Amino acid sequence: xxxxxxxxxxxxxxxxxxxxxxxxxxxxxxxxxxxxxxxxxxxxxxxxxxxxxxxxxxxxxxxxxxxxxxxxxxxxxxxxxxxxxxxxxxxxxxxxxxxxxxxxxxxxxxxxxxxxxxxxxxxxxxxxxxxxxxxxxxxxxxxxxxxxxxxxxxxxxxxxxxxxxxxxxxxxxxxxxxxxxxxxxxxxxxxxxxxxxxxxxxxxxxxxxxxxxxxxxxxxxxxxxxxxxxxxxxxxxxxxxxxxxxxxxxxxxxxxxxxxxxxxxxxxxxxxxxxxxxxxxxxxxxxxxxxxxxxxxxxxxxxxxxxxxxxxxxxxxxxxxxxxxxxxxxxxxxxxxxxxxxxxxxxxxxxxxxxxxxxxxxxxxxxxxxxxxxxxxxxxxxxxxxxxxxxxxxxxxxxxxxxxxxxxxxxxxxxxxxxxxxxxxxxxxxxxxxxxxxxxxxxxxxxxxxxxxxxxxxxxxxx
Amino acid sequence: xxxxxxxxxxxxxxxxxxxxxxxxxxxxxxxxxxxxxxxxxxxxxxxxxxxxxxxxxxxxxxxxxxxxxxxxxxxxxxxxxxxxxxxxxxxxxxxxxxxxxxxxxxxxxxxxxxxxxxxxxxxxxxxxxxxxxxxxxxxxxxxxxxxxxxxxxxxxxxxxxxxxxxxxxxxxxxxxxxxxxxxxxxxxxxxxxxxxxxxxxxxxxxxxxxxxxxxxxxxxxxxxxxxxxxxxxxxxxxxxxxxxxxxxxxxxxxxxxxxxxxxxxxxxxxxxxxxxxxxxxxxxxxxxxxxxxxxxxxxxxxxxxxxxxxxxxxxxxxxxxxxxxxxxxxxxxxxxxxxxxxxx
Numbered sequence: 001x002x003x004x005x006x007x008x009x010x011x012x013x014x015x016x017x018x019x020x021x022x023x024x025x026x027x028x029x030x031x032x033x034x035x036x037x038x039x040x041x042x043x044x045x046x047x048x049x050x051x052x053x054x055x056x057x058x059x060x061x062x063x064x065x066x067x068x069x070x071x072x073x074x075x076x077x078x079x080x081x082x083x084x085x086x087x088x089x090x091x092x093x094x095x096x097x098x099x100x101x102x103x104x105x106x107x108x109x110x111x112x113x114x115x116x117x118x119x120x121x122x123x124x125x126x127x128x129x130x131x132x133x134x135x136x137x138x139x140x141x142x143x144x145x146x147x148x149x150x151x152x153x154x155x156x157x158x159x160x161x162x163x164x165x166x167x168x169x170x171x172x173x174x175x176x177x178x179x180x181x182x183x184x185x186x187x188x189x190x191x192x193x194x195x196x197x198x199x200x201x202x203x204x205x206x207x208x209x210x211x212x213x214x215x216x217x218x219x220x221x222x223x224x225x226x227x228x229x230x231x232x233x234x235x236x237x238x239x240x241x242x243x244x245x246x247x248x249x250x251x252x253x254x255x256x257x258x259x260x261x262x263x264x265x266x267x268x269x270x271x272x273x274x275x276x277x278x279x280x281x282x283x284x285x286x287x288x289x290x291x292x293x294x295x296x297x298x299x300x301x302x303x304x305x306x307x308x309x310x311x312x313x314x315x316x317x318x319x320x321x322x323x324x325x326x327x328x329x330x331x332x333x334x335x336x337x338x339x340x341x342x343x344x345x346x347x348x349x350x351x352x353x354x355x356x357x358x359x360x361x362x363x364x365x366x367x368x369x370x371x372x373x374x375x376x377x378x379x380x381x382x383x384x385x386x387x388x389x390x391x392x393x394x395x396x397x398x399x400x401x402x403x404x405x406x407x408x409x410x411x412x413x414x415x416x417x418x419x420x421x422x423x424x425x426x427x428x429x430x431x432x433x434x435x436x437x438x439x440x441x442x443x444x445x446x447x448x449x450x451x452x453x454x455x456x457x458x459x460x461x462x463x
Numbered sequence: 464x465x466x467x468x469x470x471x472x473x474x475x476x477x478x479x480x481x482x483x484x485x486x487x488x489x490x491x492x493x494x495x496x497x498x499x500x501x502x503x504x505x506x507x508x509x510x511x512x513x514x515x516x517x518x519x520x521x522x523x524x525x526x527x528x529x530x531x532x533x534x535x536x537x538x539x540x541x542x543x544x545x546x547x548x549x550x551x552x553x554x555x556x557x558x559x560x561x562x563x564x565x566x567x568x569x570x571x572x573x574x575x576x577x578x579x580x581x582x583x584x585x586x587x588x589x590x591x592x593x594x595x596x597x598x599x600x601x602x603x604x605x606x607x608x609x610x611x612x613x614x615x616x617x618x619x620x621x622x623x624x625x626x627x628x629x630x631x632x633x634x635x636x637x638x639x640x641x642x643x644x645x646x647x648x649x650x651x652x653x654x655x656x657x658x659x660x661x662x663x664x665x666x667x668x669x670x671x672x673x674x675x676x677x678x679x680x681x682x683x684x685x686x687x688x689x690x691x692x693x694x695x696x697x698x699x700x701x702x703x704x705x706x707x708x709x710x711x712x713x714x715x716x717x718x719x720x721x722x723x724x725x726x727x728x729x730x731x732x733x734x735x736x737x738x739x740x741x742x743x744x745x746x747x748x749x750x751x752x753x754x755x756x757x758x759x760x761x762x763x764x765x766x767x768x769x770x771x772x773x774x775x776x777x778x779x780x781x782x783x784x785x786x787x788x789x790x791x792x793x794x795x796x797x798x799x800x801x802x803x804x805x806x807x
Contacts, residue, residue: 013471013475110780110783111776111779111780111783112780113741113744113745113773113776113777113779113780115741128783183618184585184586185616186616379472379476380472383472383475383476383479384475386476386479386482386483387475387478387479387482390479390482390483390486391482393482393483393486394482394485394486394489397486397489397490397493398489400489400490400493401489401492401493404493404496404497405496408497408500413494413497413501416493416494416497420490
């Protein structure tokens with residue numbers, strides 16, 4: 001029994017050290033990346049330096065039951081950008097989304113010679129606005145967000161397609177900012193934008209005006225989480241061309257690469273992550289020179305759940321999406337041509353993001369049970385708890401520091417103090433709750449997978 | 464508990480204390496940064512309140528683009544400051560120096576500017592190239608052309624702008640020569656720049672290339688240039704490419720015929736409406752509609768002769784697009800009009 005506990009203690013300690021070593025590496029990479037980006041932002045601000053190079057872009061907005069939001073979203077898509085078109089895909093809405101659009105933009109059926117390069121659920125009709133020639137609307141049967149975006153890509157005229165979710169809030173220059181990496185590096189095939197929490201922020205006619213902190217602690221915890229995820233999570237992986245996700249809320253893709261990869265899959269809840277992992281897998285296997293990059297500047301604002309039930313469902317969905325994306329692209333792991341994405345980011349995501357909740361929960365249980373049985377001493381117990389909380393606080397503080405040296409969106413000194421408090425408090429309850437939800441999602445996914453395999457076997461050998 | 468584990472435990476305990484100290488130091492640092500920022504913002508607000516109205520008033524009185532500043536007019540010693548900026552580490556400061564020296568037409572740092580034009584940083588090399596092209600277009604021509612040939616990653620619109628600044632009369636010959644000597648893989652990126660050259664240099668160059676065996680991308684780029692200049696002498700050459708085995712060549716040829724052709728060419732384009740590639744059908748349909756503007760009856764007649772469903776669909780779409788408010792035929796990719804500045 002003692003030797004088992006000793007071995008387990010070593011395992012958890014080493015796991016913990018490995019995890020935090022990778023985080024430390026990501027923070028250092030992110031520091032360099034943020035510094036470089038801030039410098040280049042100054043450069044981009046110089047007159048005529050980047051002006052006039054913007055490629056034409058098709059913005060695709062998947063919309064299902066968005067009658068309340070869709071006009072606000074379309075208003076926020078009136079961008080300061082030379083050439084773009086908007087394709088709204090009504091994904092089998094059961095509310096008045098299509099009627100609202102028809103009335104506001106005077107839509108008329110358009111005889112589009114629909115070219116189904118990507119397979120989607122049937123398209124019922126294509127409409128063209130008679131008041132804004134840049135706007136077209138596809139009405140199709142429900143197939144999910146990925147399927148809707150694929151339909152939009154099928155009628156996109158331009159070489160770059162930008163996906164924007166209907167509940168996203170943009171700035172006037174969001175599109176201009178997200179295309180900058182494509183201008184500076186011709187090998188970029190996809191680029192993601194930094195998403196921040198919209199709750200509590202001031203917006204007008206669908207456009208972001210000023211950042212402010214929301215009221216409830218649940219949303220505040222998510223503000224710090226988003227800072228961590230984007231400022232050193234993605235910023236850390238990006239210089240190595242190894243980040244595995246572009247958020248569905250706002251991202252841009254080279255259309256031909258998107259189509260050649262097969263577009264979004266509709267049999268996963270994490271279609272945005274799955275596509276990026278697939279792009280890494282297929283492009284590196286083809287030995288193509290490519291980059292999947294990311295703009296650290298906050299350019300898209302998304303409303304996050306403000307009640308615990310919705311948050312739980314969202315986190316479980318994300319975890320299942322992550323598991324599916326990894327499982328569908330397992331060929332990337334340690335692939336000869338997989339570069340950093342295959343040799344580093346993918347294994348990290350498997351061992352620390354997918355399995356992490358299970359190991360973390362086991363670690364907590366192990367220490368608590370060991371302490372109750374008298375096998376783990378009080379000093380070990382306290383040290384473990386202090387270290388776990390200490391690293392959590394340190395990581396969040398690093399994210400706050402990165403924010404302070406870069407974008408400083410939360411202007412008032414009160415904001416900083418509140419975020420400090422949240423960075424500390426989230427380690428006592430919120431983080432553990434999140435871990436439990438994610439662990440439940442891991443088991444749910446494994447259970448579903450086992451059931452599907454069993455059903456398949458039964459179909460193959462009915463006797 | 465083994466002695467190893469005890470020592471690790473002690474280290475972990477000290478480590479957790481260390482972590483707390485680091486966190487506290489970082490939090491204090493963040494607060495200090497914020498305090499400095501607030502002070503800086505207050506200073507900037509004061510400065511802006513004083514100077515913005517003055518500068519706006521000056522701008523309103525003199526809305527024309529600013530002229531080059533002659534050496535005798537450089538009372539603030541901006542040229543010296545700009546030259547100093549070139550040796551700073553910050554890319555932003557270097558760029559500021561380059562743009563300023565270009566605007567001042569300052570020749571003193573010519574060798575340094577040429578050196579920066581060779582830099583591996585795409586923005587720095589581009590800004591330096593732009594500066595030397597502004598300072599002395601005649602002396603810069605050969606250097607700029609050789610740099611353009613080497614830096615195919617430069618944004619095409621910016622390069623076209625620099626070449627236009629130098630002037631077609633200076634740039635045409637060296638560019639055509641460089642193009643003919645360039646490796647085949649570089650040519651599709653260079654050919655579009657012939658559009659800023661003289662007619663008398665660009666067209667013979669592409670005609671010559673079209674009479675030699677070349678990669679499909681090169682042929683497509685040459686056809687784009689022919690379409691840009693729109694000399695009807697080249698129509699027979701374009702007809703040949705309407706049946707080219709590669710679809711993107713057929714699509715470009717159809718677009719060019721639509722731009723330069725006559726009504727009679729609609730018959731040559733009609734078979735392409737049933738092409739197996741959507742883009743070829745689309746370009747052919749756009750071309751046919753473009754050759755009969757405001758002649759719905761003629762288009763209806765052509766539509767009536769079509770047996771292929773896809774051909775009818777695409778022509779219906781092109782006719783509808785032609786009738787859209789404020790828009791006559793949309794698209795641009797991947798084989799549409801020649802895009803200098805599409806970023807790729």
